[in-house]
Amino acid sequence: MYDFTFDVILINLLKATEWTIILSLIAFVSGGVVGLLLLFARTSKIRWLESMTKAYIEFFQGTPLLMQLFLFFFGVALFGVQVSPWLAAWLALTFWTSAFLTEIWRGCVESLPKGQWEASSSLAMTYIEQMRYVILPQALRIAVAPTVGFSVQVVKGTALASIIGFVELTKAGTMLNNATFRPFLVYSLVALIYFALCYPLSWSAKRLEKRLNAAR
Numbered sequence: 001m002y003d004f005t006f007d008v009i010l011i012n013l014l015k016a017t018e019w020t021i022i023l024s025l026i027a028f029v030s031g032g033v034v035g036l037l038l039l040f041a042r043t044s045k046i047r048w049l050e051s052m053t054k055a056y057i058e059f060f061q062g063t064p065l066l067m068q069l070f071l072f073f074f075g076v077a078l079f080g081v082q083v084s085p086w087l088a089a090w091l092a093l094t095f096w097t098s099a100f101l102t103e104i105w106r107g108c109v110e111s112l113p114k115g116q117w118e119a120s121s122s123l124a125m126t127y128i129e130q131m132r133y134v135i136l137p138q139a140l141r142i143a144v145a146p147t148v149g150f151s152v153q154v155v156k157g158t159a160l161a162s163i164i165g166f167v168e169l170t171k172a173g174t175m176l177n178n179a180t181f182r183p184f185l186v187y188s189l190v191a192l193i194y195f196a197l198c199y200p201l202s203w204s205a206k207r208l209e210k211r212l213n214a215a216r
Contacts, residue, residue, distance in 0.1 A: 004180040010189060016172030017193055023168060024155045026090060031097025031154070032147075038102040040131060043109055053102070060099035066160050068092040073164040089161035097154055104150060108143040109135055149205035152198045159194075169193060 041053040060068065073088035083091075112135060120134040162171035173190040177183050 004176070004182075006185070009176055009180065009182075009186060012176060013169065013172055013186075013189055013193060016167060016169045017197070019166075020155070020158050020168040021197070023086075023089060023093065023158045023161065023166070024151070027093035027097055027158070028151055028154050030090070030094045032101055034094060034098035035101035035105065038098060039105045039109070040128075042102055042106050043131075044127060057099045057102055060096050061103070065092065065096050065157055066163060068096055069160055069164050085161065085164045085166040088164055089158070089166045093154065093157060093161070096157065097150075100150060100153070101147065104146050105139065105143050108139040108146075111142060112138055145205050145208035148201060148208060152201045152205075155197050155201070156194065 038053050038056065041049045042057075044050065069088060069092045072092045073083055073085065076083045076088075116134055116138065117130065120130040125133070158168050159170040161168055162174065165171070167175075169190055173186050177186045180186065
């Protein structure tokens with residue numbers, strides 16, 4: 001019988017943590033790219049485009065992430081397409097992340113004075129030029145703190161990927177617990193690792209928010 005010492009358990013959890021970090025980064029970056037495109041659509045003043053984007057956001061914000069994981073993993077298989085746990089987790093987290101980031105960034109854009117839009121419009125700028133040269137550079141400073149804060153939710157959201165068989169930190173913890181029957185040790189270590197991942201992000205978001213308020 002294999003001897004699961006403390007060192008062995010910790011090493012296995014740290015290896016699984018790498019996949020948690022990788023999935024979080026990829027989902028956050030790809031979700032940010034999709035979210036930026038949705039932001040342009042959401043604030044475009046084109047009614048049908050705004051309506052479609054709003055429906056997208058309401059669906060992914062209004063339904064559990066767990067259900068979305070099931071849809072991408074099991075639902076797509078109904079059409080004869082096999083989806084790996086990795087791909088399903090990436091897609092679900094990407095769309096889920098994009099929906100929230102779009103609304104966070106929309107709030108930052110709409111918090112800017114209307115005079116910024118009017119001034120740039122008087123210079124005969126197109127909507128894309130207004131966003132690129134005038135609105136987004138100013139909104140970026142406001143958006144940094146809530147965006148960093150939301151990244152904590154993305155990290156914690158990866159835990160649900162264990163339900164569809166993706167071996168990240170939570171899944172590895174469950175597997176080690178089943179092998180060792182030491183739930184207090186295993187899940188305490190899992191909790192500590194999640195805290196070590198999330199606390200620096202939360203702390204950074206608070207510091208950035210304080211700096212922004214002080215600058216104002």
